Amino acid sequence: MAGRDASGSATRATSRLRGDRINPLRDPADRRLPRVAGPCVLVMFGVTGDLSRKKLMPAVYDLANRGLLPPGFGLVGFARRDWKDEDFAKVVHDAVAEHARTPFREEVWEQLLEGIRFVRGEFDDNQAFERLAGTIRELDEERGTGGNHAFYLSIPPKSFESVVSQLKRHGMTGYDSSHWSRVVIEKPFGHDLESARDLDEIVGSAFSPESIFRIDHYLGKETVQNIMAFRFANQIFEPIWNNHYVSHVQITMAEDIGIAGRAGYYDGIGAARDVIQNHLLQLMALTAMEEPTSFDAEQLCAEKTKVLAAIQPPEDMATQTCRGQYVAGSQGGERVRGYLEEDGVDPHSRTETYAAVRLTIDNRRWAGVPFYLRTAKRMPRRVTEVALNLQRAPHLPFSDTAALGTNAVVLRIQPDEGVTLRFGAKVPSTQMEIRDVTMDFAYGSSFTEASPEAYERLILDVLLGDPPLFPQHEEVELAWKILDPVLDFWTESDTPPCDYPSGSWGPSEADEMIARGGFAWRRP
Numbered sequence: 364m365a366g367r368d369a370s371g372s373a374t375r376a377t378s379r380l381r382g383d384r385i386n387p388l389r390d391p392a393d394r395r396l397p398r399v400a401g402p403c404v405l406v407m408f409g410v411t412g413d414l415s416r417k418k419l420m421p422a423v424y425d426l427a428n429r430g431l432l433p434p435g436f437g438l439v440g441f442a443r444r445d446w447k448d449e450d451f452a453k454v455v456h457d458a459v460a461e462h463a464r465t466p467f468r469e470e471v472w473e474q475l476l477e478g479i480r481f482v483r484g485e486f487d488d489n490q491a492f493e494r495l496a497g498t499i500r501e502l503d504e505e506r507g508t509g510g511n512h513a514f515y516l517s518i519p520p521k522s523f524e525s526v527v528s529q530l531k532r533h534g535m536t537g538y539d540s541s542h543w544s545r546v547v548i549e550k551p552f553g554h555d556l557e558s559a560r561d562l563d564e565i566v567g568s569a570f571s572p573e574s575i576f577r578i579d580h581y582l583g584k585e586t587v588q589n590i591m592a593f594r595f596a597n598q599i600f601e602p603i604w605n606n607h608y609v610s611h612v613q614i615t616m617a618e619d620i621g622i623a624g625r626a627g628y629y630d631g632i633g634a635a636r637d638v639i640q641n642h643l644l645q646l647m648a649l650t651a652m653e654e655p656t657s658f659d660a661e662q663l664c665a666e667k668t669k670v671l672a673a674i675q676p677p678e679d680m681a682t683q684t685c686r687g688q689y690v691a692g693s694q695g696g697e698r699v700r701g702y703l704e705e706d707g708v709d710p711h712s713r714t715e716t717y718a719a720v721r722l723t724i725d726n727r728r729w730a731g732v733p734f735y736l737r738t739a740k741r742m743p744r745r746v747t748e749v750a751l752n753l754q755r756a757p758h759l760p761f762s763d764t765a766a767l768g769t770n771a772v773v774l775r776i777q778p779d780e781g782v783t784l785r786f787g788a789k790v791p792s793t794q795m796e797i798r799d800v801t802m803d804f805a806y807g808s809s810f811t812e813a814s815p816e817a818y819e820r821l822i823l824d825v826l827l828g829d830p831p832l833f834p835q836h837e838e839v840e841l842a843w844k845i846l847d848p849v850l851d852f853w854t855e856s857d858t859p860p861c862d863y864p865s866g867s868w869g870p871s872e873a874d875e876m877i878a879r880g881g882f883a884w885r886r887p
């Protein structure tokens with residue numbers, strides 16, 4: 364944590380030496396300093412996967428293009444393919460050309476290219492890891508990368524153990540005051556509480572807690588960080604942010620795509636593990652937590668942990684959860700197949716592609732306010748939002764309120780980023796007719812800066828050693844404690860997931876579920 368003395372500078376310098384980073388949200392004097400990573404090497408495992416190609420490699424380039432990577436930077440790919448450095452560089456080049464957010468600039472690419480290396484090998488191949496250690500050492504010397512190394516494990520969790528122990532065996536996990544070694548792990552963090560603990564033990568056997576960065580890419584999104592700005596930078600919303608005013612909260616992450624060729628990952632995992640355990644419970648925690656004393660990782664985690672610990676799994680699983688599976692239907696004017704017909708999916712699979720749960724929070728602020736979380740593939744449109752629905756005004760002195768809903772605050776996470784306030788207004792006429800209208804804040808019209816991709820922010824934070832946007836293990840455990848009873852209930856249940864046609868808003872059973880509370884799902 365960066366302390367402040369009268370001049371503000373001495374303690375900042377000391378904190379940098381300790382490897383801490385200055386948090387621009389907390390230290391006004393530093394708000395305008397660009398956060399540029401120091402010299403380092405980023406080693407990526409899983410470079411042949413979709414995530415690397417579509418998100419990670421483009422993010423690295425975008426950071427370079429924005430001047431946020433140092434000249435002393437190296438990028439090493441590790442995979443089974445029989446590639447040379449040039450082949451891997453071509454893969455990175457093509458991924459960047461196709462998916463980068465910022466324009467392709469030859470001079471940026473040329474500089475990045477000088478630090479690109481590839482190491483071929485299997486995860487259990489000692490010699491390959493020996494070569495990896497050698498390649499990194501060479502990069503340290505040639506590019507002045509300072510012995511600082513980040514290992515990004517974009518690989519299935521079952522391979523974590525062998526990669527982590529190889530890194531340890533070959534001396535790549537130690538760090539001291541002069542250099543660092545960090546590991547980045549992608550979700551899923553296990554498939555239940557027990558496996559999450561095992562995973563933590565494996566990674567923790569080689570890396571210290573401060574060197575472990577768990578990626579939940581939703582936390583890298585500007586609009587997700589804006590939940591904290593919206594709540595804690597303003598006075599106007601706090602008085603209503605509680606059970607005196609809010610009737611219920613709906614957190615939706617709807618996707619229009621199917622499983623997009625990811626049957627190998629998705630089948631057996633399902634929507635609840637894929638999204639509710641991480642993205643949606645993080646959104647819920649940020650929406651419901653108390654104000655942290657600062658945005659330090661420790662303070663933020665303390666508040667998120669407190670609220671996650673107060674979240675109760677559904678009391679009655681049969682009536683307060685719903686799972687579904689998409690069947691053939693029509694999406695965007697095209698016929699699409701059902702989940703069970705997707706390539707690589709077990710034709711008898713009971714994996715859910717729709718999941719909804721009703722949760723409550725046992726604390727003074729939220730007691731009695733249900734939080735409905737839902738996520739699904741093959742919905743009519745892609746939308747993620749957090750909607751706080753307010754109670755109806757206690758008295759309505761109007762004759763015509765047929766078209767009046769309740770007030771709502773909607774945090775629009777994506778794709779139409781912004782915030783909506785919904786309230787009643789008089790329809791121009793000779794009658795006192797009231798109808799819902801909205802007041803909108805849209806990123807596009809209020810800011811000239813485009814939002815960086817979540818992975819740009821998160822990779823930069825890893826290289827800077829800045830942990831607030833990475834869930835800590837306690838958060839992961841608490842999330843599994845909430846979800847495990849739901850998953851157990853579904854596994855033991857005799858009934859398969861309910862069908863819903865592709866391109867619809869989900870199974871009718873989910874509508875019934877929320878209707879039991881007296882509410883209806885939003886159709887954003």
Ligand code: BG6
Pocket residue numbers: 618637747
């Ligand atoms: C990932 C899930 O974490 O998030 C995917 O594994 C999902 O199934 C993706 O498609 C959605 O991310 P975004 O940023 O497009 O909302």
